[in-house]
Amino acid sequence: MAKGKRAAGAKGxxxxxxxxxxxxxxxxxxxxxxxxxxxxxxTFPKCLLKLRNVEELDLSRNKLKTIPEFIGQFTGLRWLDLHSNQIERLPENIGLLRSLVHLNLCNNNLDSAGLSPEIGSLRNLQVLNLGMNRLNALPPTLAGLTNLTELGLFDNLFTQVPECTRVLPNLTKLNTKRNPVVYRQRDGQDSDSMKTTGNLYLAREGDLCHPCLERCRKKKLDSLQKKSNFSGLISPNSVARGSQEIWRQWITTSPPGFHKEQARPAGDTNKTTFTHNDNTL
Known part of the structure:
Protein backbone atom coordinates (compact mmCIF):
# COMPACT_ATOMS: atom_id res chain seq x y z
CA MET A 1 0.00 0.00 0.00
CA ALA A 2 2.77 2.39 0.91
CA LYS A 3 4.52 1.65 -2.36
CA GLY A 4 1.32 2.37 -4.27
CA LYS A 5 0.92 5.69 -2.51
CA ARG A 6 4.44 6.73 -3.43
CA ALA A 7 3.79 5.87 -7.06
CA ALA A 8 0.60 7.89 -7.08
CA GLY A 9 2.40 10.82 -5.52
CA ALA A 10 5.07 10.70 -8.22
CA LYS A 11 2.36 11.09 -10.85
CA GLY A 12 1.08 14.22 -9.20
CA THR A 43 1.50 16.57 -16.12
CA PHE A 44 -0.42 19.17 -18.10
CA PRO A 45 -4.11 18.12 -17.79
CA LYS A 46 -5.50 17.27 -21.21
CA CYS A 47 -9.01 17.94 -19.97
CA LEU A 48 -8.14 21.65 -20.08
CA LEU A 49 -8.68 21.50 -23.84
CA LYS A 50 -12.38 21.66 -22.99
CA LEU A 51 -11.68 25.07 -21.48
CA ARG A 52 -9.37 26.47 -24.11
CA ASN A 53 -11.46 29.62 -24.32
CA VAL A 54 -9.83 30.88 -21.09
CA GLU A 55 -7.88 34.11 -21.37
CA GLU A 56 -5.69 33.63 -18.30
CA LEU A 57 -4.11 30.36 -17.14
CA ASP A 58 -2.12 29.94 -13.93
CA LEU A 59 -0.24 26.64 -13.52
CA SER A 60 2.53 28.06 -11.35
CA ARG A 61 4.13 26.29 -8.37
CA ASN A 62 3.44 22.78 -9.60
CA LYS A 63 5.66 19.89 -10.76
CA LEU A 64 5.42 20.26 -14.52
CA LYS A 65 8.48 19.15 -16.48
CA THR A 66 7.05 19.43 -19.98
CA ILE A 67 4.43 21.50 -21.75
CA PRO A 68 2.54 19.55 -24.44
CA GLU A 69 2.24 20.65 -28.05
CA PHE A 70 -1.52 21.03 -27.68
CA ILE A 71 -0.85 24.22 -25.68
CA GLY A 72 -1.00 25.83 -29.11
CA GLN A 73 -4.77 25.30 -29.16
CA PHE A 74 -5.26 27.94 -26.46
CA THR A 75 -5.27 30.61 -29.13
CA GLY A 76 -7.20 33.16 -27.05
CA LEU A 77 -4.79 32.99 -24.12
CA ARG A 78 -3.47 36.39 -23.09
CA TRP A 79 -1.79 35.60 -19.76
CA LEU A 80 0.15 32.40 -18.95
CA ASP A 81 1.94 31.79 -15.67
CA LEU A 82 4.20 28.71 -15.42
CA HIS A 83 6.66 29.96 -12.82
CA SER A 84 8.16 27.63 -10.20
CA ASN A 85 7.79 24.34 -12.03
CA GLN A 86 10.50 22.03 -13.41
CA ILE A 87 10.08 22.79 -17.10
CA GLU A 88 13.10 21.87 -19.21
CA ARG A 89 11.84 22.58 -22.72
CA LEU A 90 9.15 24.65 -24.43
CA PRO A 91 7.16 23.08 -27.28
CA GLU A 92 7.30 24.56 -30.77
CA ASN A 93 3.58 25.26 -30.65
CA ILE A 94 4.19 27.88 -27.95
CA GLY A 95 4.53 30.18 -30.94
CA LEU A 96 0.85 29.71 -31.81
CA LEU A 97 -0.24 31.69 -28.74
CA ARG A 98 -0.36 34.89 -30.79
CA SER A 99 -2.69 36.66 -28.33
CA LEU A 100 -0.31 36.20 -25.41
CA VAL A 101 0.61 39.42 -23.62
CA HIS A 102 2.17 38.08 -20.39
CA LEU A 103 4.35 34.96 -20.07
CA ASN A 104 6.04 33.97 -16.81
CA LEU A 105 8.56 31.11 -16.99
CA CYS A 106 10.58 32.14 -13.94
CA ASN A 107 12.15 29.50 -11.69
CA ASN A 108 12.22 26.48 -13.99
CA ASN A 109 14.96 24.29 -15.49
CA LEU A 110 15.14 25.89 -18.92
CA ASP A 111 18.48 26.05 -20.66
CA SER A 112 19.11 27.81 -23.95
CA ALA A 113 18.49 24.65 -25.98
CA GLY A 114 15.09 24.26 -24.33
CA LEU A 115 13.93 27.79 -25.12
CA SER A 116 12.11 27.27 -28.40
CA PRO A 117 12.91 29.83 -31.13
CA GLU A 118 9.16 29.91 -31.80
CA ILE A 119 8.79 32.12 -28.74
CA GLY A 120 9.81 34.91 -31.10
CA SER A 121 6.44 34.52 -32.86
CA LEU A 122 4.57 35.97 -29.86
CA ARG A 123 4.35 39.40 -31.45
CA ASN A 124 1.83 40.74 -28.91
CA LEU A 125 3.94 39.77 -25.90
CA GLN A 126 4.64 42.68 -23.56
CA VAL A 127 6.03 40.97 -20.44
CA LEU A 128 8.39 37.98 -20.48
CA ASN A 129 9.96 36.61 -17.31
CA LEU A 130 12.79 34.09 -17.85
CA GLY A 131 14.52 34.65 -14.52
CA MET A 132 15.95 31.85 -12.37
CA ASN A 133 16.64 29.34 -15.11
CA ARG A 134 19.89 28.06 -16.69
CA LEU A 135 20.02 30.28 -19.76
CA ASN A 136 23.26 31.58 -21.24
CA ALA A 137 21.87 32.77 -24.56
CA LEU A 138 18.58 33.80 -26.14
CA PRO A 139 17.37 32.74 -29.59
CA PRO A 140 17.85 35.54 -32.15
CA THR A 141 14.14 35.26 -32.97
CA LEU A 142 13.39 37.20 -29.77
CA ALA A 143 14.25 40.29 -31.76
CA GLY A 144 10.80 39.87 -33.28
CA LEU A 145 9.09 40.70 -29.96
CA THR A 146 8.61 44.31 -30.96
CA ASN A 147 5.89 44.96 -28.36
CA LEU A 148 7.96 43.65 -25.45
CA THR A 149 8.31 46.23 -22.67
CA GLU A 150 9.63 44.12 -19.76
CA LEU A 151 12.13 41.27 -19.82
CA GLY A 152 13.45 39.37 -16.80
CA LEU A 153 16.74 37.49 -17.21
CA PHE A 154 17.94 37.57 -13.58
CA ASP A 155 19.63 34.56 -11.93
CA ASN A 156 20.77 32.88 -15.12
CA LEU A 157 24.17 32.18 -16.73
CA PHE A 158 24.54 35.10 -19.14
CA THR A 159 28.08 36.40 -19.56
CA GLN A 160 26.93 39.28 -21.73
CA VAL A 161 23.67 41.06 -22.39
CA PRO A 162 21.99 39.25 -25.31
CA GLU A 163 22.32 41.15 -28.58
CA CYS A 164 18.65 40.69 -29.47
CA THR A 165 17.64 42.85 -26.50
CA ARG A 166 19.37 45.86 -28.08
CA VAL A 167 16.97 46.00 -31.02
CA LEU A 168 13.70 45.69 -29.12
CA PRO A 169 12.14 49.10 -29.74
CA ASN A 170 9.73 49.20 -26.78
CA LEU A 171 11.83 47.49 -24.11
CA THR A 172 11.92 49.73 -21.03
CA LYS A 173 12.77 47.29 -18.22
CA LEU A 174 15.52 44.67 -18.46
CA ASN A 175 16.64 42.80 -15.34
CA THR A 176 19.92 40.85 -15.64
CA LYS A 177 20.86 40.85 -11.96
CA ARG A 178 22.98 38.01 -10.60
CA ASN A 179 24.36 36.87 -13.94
CA PRO A 180 28.11 36.60 -14.63
CA VAL A 181 27.67 39.52 -17.07
CA VAL A 182 30.82 41.16 -18.41
CA TYR A 183 30.13 44.84 -19.14
CA ARG A 184 31.94 46.57 -21.95
CA GLN A 185 32.83 50.23 -22.02
CA ARG A 186 32.32 52.22 -25.20
CA ASP A 187 33.04 55.93 -25.53
CA GLY A 188 33.30 56.23 -21.79
CA GLN A 189 29.78 54.88 -21.25
CA ASP A 190 28.38 51.56 -20.11
CA SER A 191 27.12 50.09 -23.36
CA ASP A 192 25.23 47.36 -21.52
CA SER A 193 23.36 49.68 -19.21
CA MET A 194 19.77 48.79 -18.47
CA LYS A 195 16.85 49.92 -16.41
CA THR A 196 16.26 47.63 -13.45
CA THR A 197 13.97 48.11 -10.54
CA GLY A 198 13.45 46.82 -7.04
CA ASN A 199 9.84 46.88 -5.90
CA LEU A 200 7.72 45.96 -2.94
CA TYR A 201 5.28 43.11 -3.21
CA LEU A 202 3.16 40.90 -0.96
CA ALA A 203 4.17 37.38 0.04
CA ARG A 204 2.81 34.89 2.56
CA GLU A 205 5.25 33.91 5.28
CA GLY A 206 4.48 30.23 4.70
CA ASP A 207 5.75 30.53 1.13
CA LEU A 208 9.23 31.64 2.17
CA CYS A 209 12.16 29.54 3.31
CA HIS A 210 13.59 30.30 6.75
CA PRO A 211 16.63 32.33 5.55
CA CYS A 212 14.43 34.46 3.27
CA LEU A 213 11.86 34.96 6.02
CA GLU A 214 14.50 36.16 8.47
CA ARG A 215 15.91 38.50 5.82
CA CYS A 216 12.45 39.93 5.15
CA ARG A 217 11.75 40.46 8.84
CA LYS A 218 15.05 42.27 9.26
CA LYS A 219 14.37 44.54 6.27
CA LYS A 220 10.88 45.27 7.54
CA LEU A 221 12.25 46.20 10.96
CA ASP A 222 14.96 48.39 9.46
CA SER A 223 12.43 50.11 7.23
CA LEU A 224 10.05 50.80 10.10
CA GLN A 225 12.86 52.28 12.12
CA LYS A 226 13.69 54.61 9.23
CA LYS A 227 9.98 55.47 8.81
CA SER A 228 10.16 54.87 5.09
CA ASN A 229 7.26 55.65 2.82
CA PHE A 230 6.21 52.38 1.19
CA SER A 231 4.33 53.86 -1.73
CA GLY A 232 4.93 50.71 -3.78
CA LEU A 233 2.48 48.74 -1.67
CA ILE A 234 -0.44 50.22 -3.56
CA SER A 235 1.12 49.38 -6.90
CA PRO A 236 2.54 45.83 -6.93
CA ASN A 237 5.01 44.87 -9.62
CA SER A 238 3.95 43.41 -12.95
CA VAL A 239 4.55 39.83 -11.80
CA ALA A 240 2.41 40.29 -8.71
CA ARG A 241 -0.37 42.29 -10.31
CA GLY A 242 -2.19 39.34 -11.85
CA SER A 243 -2.91 37.59 -8.54
CA GLN A 244 -2.32 39.72 -5.48
CA GLU A 245 -4.10 37.39 -3.09
CA ILE A 246 -1.40 34.77 -3.50
CA TRP A 247 2.29 35.07 -4.03
CA ARG A 248 3.82 35.63 -7.45
CA GLN A 249 7.53 35.56 -6.73
CA TRP A 250 8.73 34.00 -3.52
CA ILE A 251 12.48 34.56 -3.53
CA THR A 252 14.41 37.53 -2.25
CA THR A 253 18.03 38.26 -3.08
CA SER A 254 19.65 34.85 -2.90
CA PRO A 255 22.06 34.40 0.03
CA PRO A 256 25.28 32.42 -0.49
CA GLY A 257 24.66 28.70 -0.81
CA PHE A 258 20.96 29.22 -1.56
CA HIS A 259 19.11 26.58 -3.59
CA LYS A 260 15.71 26.90 -5.23
CA GLU A 261 14.36 23.81 -3.48
CA GLN A 262 14.95 25.44 -0.12
CA ALA A 263 12.49 28.15 -0.97
CA ARG A 264 9.69 26.05 -2.42
CA PRO A 265 6.50 26.58 -0.43
CA ALA A 266 5.68 24.10 2.32
CA GLY A 267 2.10 25.39 2.71
CA ASP A 268 0.01 28.49 2.82
CA THR A 269 -0.64 30.57 5.91
CA ASN A 270 -2.93 33.49 6.44
CA LYS A 271 -0.23 35.78 7.74
CA THR A 272 1.21 38.20 5.26
CA THR A 273 4.56 39.92 5.40
CA PHE A 274 5.98 42.74 3.34
CA THR A 275 9.21 41.96 1.58
CA HIS A 276 11.53 43.76 -0.79
CA ASN A 277 12.88 42.04 -3.88
CA ASP A 278 14.83 42.95 -6.96
CA ASN A 279 13.67 39.87 -8.86
CA THR A 280 11.20 42.04 -10.71
CA LEU A 281 11.07 42.97 -14.33
Missing amino acids: TKITLKMAKNALRATPEGKLRLDLSNVGIA
Whole structure:
Protein backbone atom coordinates (compact mmCIF):
# COMPACT_ATOMS: atom_id res chain seq x y z
CA MET A 1 0.00 0.00 0.00
CA ALA A 2 2.77 2.39 0.91
CA LYS A 3 4.52 1.65 -2.36
CA GLY A 4 1.32 2.37 -4.27
CA LYS A 5 0.92 5.69 -2.51
CA ARG A 6 4.44 6.73 -3.43
CA ALA A 7 3.79 5.87 -7.06
CA ALA A 8 0.60 7.89 -7.08
CA GLY A 9 2.40 10.82 -5.52
CA ALA A 10 5.07 10.70 -8.22
CA LYS A 11 2.36 11.09 -10.85
CA GLY A 12 1.08 14.22 -9.20
CA THR A 13 -2.48 15.40 -8.66
CA LYS A 14 -5.01 14.27 -11.25
CA ILE A 15 -7.14 17.20 -12.42
CA THR A 16 -10.60 16.39 -13.70
CA LEU A 17 -12.73 18.62 -15.89
CA LYS A 18 -15.08 19.21 -12.95
CA MET A 19 -12.17 20.34 -10.76
CA ALA A 20 -10.94 22.64 -13.50
CA LYS A 21 -14.38 24.19 -13.98
CA ASN A 22 -14.59 24.84 -10.23
CA ALA A 23 -11.29 26.73 -10.49
CA LEU A 24 -12.64 29.14 -13.11
CA ARG A 25 -13.38 32.70 -12.12
CA ALA A 26 -13.73 36.11 -13.66
CA THR A 27 -11.03 38.71 -13.07
CA PRO A 28 -11.90 42.30 -12.10
CA GLU A 29 -11.26 43.17 -15.75
CA GLY A 30 -13.85 40.60 -16.84
CA LYS A 31 -11.34 38.04 -18.18
CA LEU A 32 -11.98 34.31 -17.77
CA ARG A 33 -9.20 32.98 -15.53
CA LEU A 34 -8.31 29.39 -14.66
CA ASP A 35 -6.19 29.12 -11.51
CA LEU A 36 -4.61 25.70 -10.90
CA SER A 37 -1.53 26.96 -9.09
CA ASN A 38 0.13 25.04 -6.26
CA VAL A 39 -2.03 21.90 -6.52
CA GLY A 40 0.69 19.32 -7.23
CA ILE A 41 0.15 18.85 -10.98
CA ALA A 42 2.95 16.83 -12.61
CA THR A 43 1.50 16.57 -16.12
CA PHE A 44 -0.42 19.17 -18.10
CA PRO A 45 -4.11 18.12 -17.79
CA LYS A 46 -5.50 17.27 -21.21
CA CYS A 47 -9.01 17.94 -19.97
CA LEU A 48 -8.14 21.65 -20.08
CA LEU A 49 -8.68 21.50 -23.84
CA LYS A 50 -12.38 21.66 -22.99
CA LEU A 51 -11.68 25.07 -21.48
CA ARG A 52 -9.37 26.47 -24.11
CA ASN A 53 -11.46 29.62 -24.32
CA VAL A 54 -9.83 30.88 -21.09
CA GLU A 55 -7.88 34.11 -21.37
CA GLU A 56 -5.69 33.63 -18.30
CA LEU A 57 -4.11 30.36 -17.14
CA ASP A 58 -2.12 29.94 -13.93
CA LEU A 59 -0.24 26.64 -13.52
CA SER A 60 2.53 28.06 -11.35
CA ARG A 61 4.13 26.29 -8.37
CA ASN A 62 3.44 22.78 -9.60
CA LYS A 63 5.66 19.89 -10.76
CA LEU A 64 5.42 20.26 -14.52
CA LYS A 65 8.48 19.15 -16.48
CA THR A 66 7.05 19.43 -19.98
CA ILE A 67 4.43 21.50 -21.75
CA PRO A 68 2.54 19.55 -24.44
CA GLU A 69 2.24 20.65 -28.05
CA PHE A 70 -1.52 21.03 -27.68
CA ILE A 71 -0.85 24.22 -25.68
CA GLY A 72 -1.00 25.83 -29.11
CA GLN A 73 -4.77 25.30 -29.16
CA PHE A 74 -5.26 27.94 -26.46
CA THR A 75 -5.27 30.61 -29.13
CA GLY A 76 -7.20 33.16 -27.05
CA LEU A 77 -4.79 32.99 -24.12
CA ARG A 78 -3.47 36.39 -23.09
CA TRP A 79 -1.79 35.60 -19.76
CA LEU A 80 0.15 32.40 -18.95
CA ASP A 81 1.94 31.79 -15.67
CA LEU A 82 4.20 28.71 -15.42
CA HIS A 83 6.66 29.96 -12.82
CA SER A 84 8.16 27.63 -10.20
CA ASN A 85 7.79 24.34 -12.03
CA GLN A 86 10.50 22.03 -13.41
CA ILE A 87 10.08 22.79 -17.10
CA GLU A 88 13.10 21.87 -19.21
CA ARG A 89 11.84 22.58 -22.72
CA LEU A 90 9.15 24.65 -24.43
CA PRO A 91 7.16 23.08 -27.28
CA GLU A 92 7.30 24.56 -30.77
CA ASN A 93 3.58 25.26 -30.65
CA ILE A 94 4.19 27.88 -27.95
CA GLY A 95 4.53 30.18 -30.94
CA LEU A 96 0.85 29.71 -31.81
CA LEU A 97 -0.24 31.69 -28.74
CA ARG A 98 -0.36 34.89 -30.79
CA SER A 99 -2.69 36.66 -28.33
CA LEU A 100 -0.31 36.20 -25.41
CA VAL A 101 0.61 39.42 -23.62
CA HIS A 102 2.17 38.08 -20.39
CA LEU A 103 4.35 34.96 -20.07
CA ASN A 104 6.04 33.97 -16.81
CA LEU A 105 8.56 31.11 -16.99
CA CYS A 106 10.58 32.14 -13.94
CA ASN A 107 12.15 29.50 -11.69
CA ASN A 108 12.22 26.48 -13.99
CA ASN A 109 14.96 24.29 -15.49
CA LEU A 110 15.14 25.89 -18.92
CA ASP A 111 18.48 26.05 -20.66
CA SER A 112 19.11 27.81 -23.95
CA ALA A 113 18.49 24.65 -25.98
CA GLY A 114 15.09 24.26 -24.33
CA LEU A 115 13.93 27.79 -25.12
CA SER A 116 12.11 27.27 -28.40
CA PRO A 117 12.91 29.83 -31.13
CA GLU A 118 9.16 29.91 -31.80
CA ILE A 119 8.79 32.12 -28.74
CA GLY A 120 9.81 34.91 -31.10
CA SER A 121 6.44 34.52 -32.86
CA LEU A 122 4.57 35.97 -29.86
CA ARG A 123 4.35 39.40 -31.45
CA ASN A 124 1.83 40.74 -28.91
CA LEU A 125 3.94 39.77 -25.90
CA GLN A 126 4.64 42.68 -23.56
CA VAL A 127 6.03 40.97 -20.44
CA LEU A 128 8.39 37.98 -20.48
CA ASN A 129 9.96 36.61 -17.31
CA LEU A 130 12.79 34.09 -17.85
CA GLY A 131 14.52 34.65 -14.52
CA MET A 132 15.95 31.85 -12.37
CA ASN A 133 16.64 29.34 -15.11
CA ARG A 134 19.89 28.06 -16.69
CA LEU A 135 20.02 30.28 -19.76
CA ASN A 136 23.26 31.58 -21.24
CA ALA A 137 21.87 32.77 -24.56
CA LEU A 138 18.58 33.80 -26.14
CA PRO A 139 17.37 32.74 -29.59
CA PRO A 140 17.85 35.54 -32.15
CA THR A 141 14.14 35.26 -32.97
CA LEU A 142 13.39 37.20 -29.77
CA ALA A 143 14.25 40.29 -31.76
CA GLY A 144 10.80 39.87 -33.28
CA LEU A 145 9.09 40.70 -29.96
CA THR A 146 8.61 44.31 -30.96
CA ASN A 147 5.89 44.96 -28.36
CA LEU A 148 7.96 43.65 -25.45
CA THR A 149 8.31 46.23 -22.67
CA GLU A 150 9.63 44.12 -19.76
CA LEU A 151 12.13 41.27 -19.82
CA GLY A 152 13.45 39.37 -16.80
CA LEU A 153 16.74 37.49 -17.21
CA PHE A 154 17.94 37.57 -13.58
CA ASP A 155 19.63 34.56 -11.93
CA ASN A 156 20.77 32.88 -15.12
CA LEU A 157 24.17 32.18 -16.73
CA PHE A 158 24.54 35.10 -19.14
CA THR A 159 28.08 36.40 -19.56
CA GLN A 160 26.93 39.28 -21.73
CA VAL A 161 23.67 41.06 -22.39
CA PRO A 162 21.99 39.25 -25.31
CA GLU A 163 22.32 41.15 -28.58
CA CYS A 164 18.65 40.69 -29.47
CA THR A 165 17.64 42.85 -26.50
CA ARG A 166 19.37 45.86 -28.08
CA VAL A 167 16.97 46.00 -31.02
CA LEU A 168 13.70 45.69 -29.12
CA PRO A 169 12.14 49.10 -29.74
CA ASN A 170 9.73 49.20 -26.78
CA LEU A 171 11.83 47.49 -24.11
CA THR A 172 11.92 49.73 -21.03
CA LYS A 173 12.77 47.29 -18.22
CA LEU A 174 15.52 44.67 -18.46
CA ASN A 175 16.64 42.80 -15.34
CA THR A 176 19.92 40.85 -15.64
CA LYS A 177 20.86 40.85 -11.96
CA ARG A 178 22.98 38.01 -10.60
CA ASN A 179 24.36 36.87 -13.94
CA PRO A 180 28.11 36.60 -14.63
CA VAL A 181 27.67 39.52 -17.07
CA VAL A 182 30.82 41.16 -18.41
CA TYR A 183 30.13 44.84 -19.14
CA ARG A 184 31.94 46.57 -21.95
CA GLN A 185 32.83 50.23 -22.02
CA ARG A 186 32.32 52.22 -25.20
CA ASP A 187 33.04 55.93 -25.53
CA GLY A 188 33.30 56.23 -21.79
CA GLN A 189 29.78 54.88 -21.25
CA ASP A 190 28.38 51.56 -20.11
CA SER A 191 27.12 50.09 -23.36
CA ASP A 192 25.23 47.36 -21.52
CA SER A 193 23.36 49.68 -19.21
CA MET A 194 19.77 48.79 -18.47
CA LYS A 195 16.85 49.92 -16.41
CA THR A 196 16.26 47.63 -13.45
CA THR A 197 13.97 48.11 -10.54
CA GLY A 198 13.45 46.82 -7.04
CA ASN A 199 9.84 46.88 -5.90
CA LEU A 200 7.72 45.96 -2.94
CA TYR A 201 5.28 43.11 -3.21
CA LEU A 202 3.16 40.90 -0.96
CA ALA A 203 4.17 37.38 0.04
CA ARG A 204 2.81 34.89 2.56
CA GLU A 205 5.25 33.91 5.28
CA GLY A 206 4.48 30.23 4.70
CA ASP A 207 5.75 30.53 1.13
CA LEU A 208 9.23 31.64 2.17
CA CYS A 209 12.16 29.54 3.31
CA HIS A 210 13.59 30.30 6.75
CA PRO A 211 16.63 32.33 5.55
CA CYS A 212 14.43 34.46 3.27
CA LEU A 213 11.86 34.96 6.02
CA GLU A 214 14.50 36.16 8.47
CA ARG A 215 15.91 38.50 5.82
CA CYS A 216 12.45 39.93 5.15
CA ARG A 217 11.75 40.46 8.84
CA LYS A 218 15.05 42.27 9.26
CA LYS A 219 14.37 44.54 6.27
CA LYS A 220 10.88 45.27 7.54
CA LEU A 221 12.25 46.20 10.96
CA ASP A 222 14.96 48.39 9.46
CA SER A 223 12.43 50.11 7.23
CA LEU A 224 10.05 50.80 10.10
CA GLN A 225 12.86 52.28 12.12
CA LYS A 226 13.69 54.61 9.23
CA LYS A 227 9.98 55.47 8.81
CA SER A 228 10.16 54.87 5.09
CA ASN A 229 7.26 55.65 2.82
CA PHE A 230 6.21 52.38 1.19
CA SER A 231 4.33 53.86 -1.73
CA GLY A 232 4.93 50.71 -3.78
CA LEU A 233 2.48 48.74 -1.67
CA ILE A 234 -0.44 50.22 -3.56
CA SER A 235 1.12 49.38 -6.90
CA PRO A 236 2.54 45.83 -6.93
CA ASN A 237 5.01 44.87 -9.62
CA SER A 238 3.95 43.41 -12.95
CA VAL A 239 4.55 39.83 -11.80
CA ALA A 240 2.41 40.29 -8.71
CA ARG A 241 -0.37 42.29 -10.31
CA GLY A 242 -2.19 39.34 -11.85
CA SER A 243 -2.91 37.59 -8.54
CA GLN A 244 -2.32 39.72 -5.48
CA GLU A 245 -4.10 37.39 -3.09
CA ILE A 246 -1.40 34.77 -3.50
CA TRP A 247 2.29 35.07 -4.03
CA ARG A 248 3.82 35.63 -7.45
CA GLN A 249 7.53 35.56 -6.73
CA TRP A 250 8.73 34.00 -3.52
CA ILE A 251 12.48 34.56 -3.53
CA THR A 252 14.41 37.53 -2.25
CA THR A 253 18.03 38.26 -3.08
CA SER A 254 19.65 34.85 -2.90
CA PRO A 255 22.06 34.40 0.03
CA PRO A 256 25.28 32.42 -0.49
CA GLY A 257 24.66 28.70 -0.81
CA PHE A 258 20.96 29.22 -1.56
CA HIS A 259 19.11 26.58 -3.59
CA LYS A 260 15.71 26.90 -5.23
CA GLU A 261 14.36 23.81 -3.48
CA GLN A 262 14.95 25.44 -0.12
CA ALA A 263 12.49 28.15 -0.97
CA ARG A 264 9.69 26.05 -2.42
CA PRO A 265 6.50 26.58 -0.43
CA ALA A 266 5.68 24.10 2.32
CA GLY A 267 2.10 25.39 2.71
CA ASP A 268 0.01 28.49 2.82
CA THR A 269 -0.64 30.57 5.91
CA ASN A 270 -2.93 33.49 6.44
CA LYS A 271 -0.23 35.78 7.74
CA THR A 272 1.21 38.20 5.26
CA THR A 273 4.56 39.92 5.40
CA PHE A 274 5.98 42.74 3.34
CA THR A 275 9.21 41.96 1.58
CA HIS A 276 11.53 43.76 -0.79
CA ASN A 277 12.88 42.04 -3.88
CA ASP A 278 14.83 42.95 -6.96
CA ASN A 279 13.67 39.87 -8.86
CA THR A 280 11.20 42.04 -10.71
CA LEU A 281 11.07 42.97 -14.33
